[in-house]
Structure formats: C-alpha cells, structure tokens
Amino acid sequence: MSQALIELSNALAEATERAAAHVAAVHSGPRGSSSGIVWRAGLIVTADHALNHDEEIQVTLADQRVVPGRGSR
Secondary structure, X not given: OOHHHHHXXXXXXXXXXXXXXXXXXXXXXXXXXXXXXXXXOOEEEOOHHHOOOOOOEEEEOOOOOEEEEOOOO
C-alpha cells in the first residue's frame, strides 16, 4: 500500500476514535435503540421520533456506563 494511503487510513482511524467518544446509544423501550450525540455534559441529542417521552430511557455512553435519560423538547 502506498504511504499516502497508509497516512489517510491512519488519519481516518484517529478521527473515528475521537468521534466515537461523543456517540451514545439511546434505548427507549419497545422502540428499540437509536444513536445520539453527546452535545455537552448531561445533554444527548437524538432524533425526536426515536423517543416516546413517557417511556423509560437508558443511555449507554462510550465508556459503557449506562445512565438514565429523559425526553425533552
């Protein structure tokens, strides 16, 4: 493989690793799971249709901790 492709591959792997720290899994009952972005501490942004605001919501963070969540508009 050429050096340029190796450098591109390494750069993409590093960018993916950095971005992964800001992605969470959002679990909301029978609707299944959706992904979310850690916008700031304590705030995960996900698609509105992924949540029903009266269901129990659990969030799995990048470090594998599972924390409770709540819907908000």
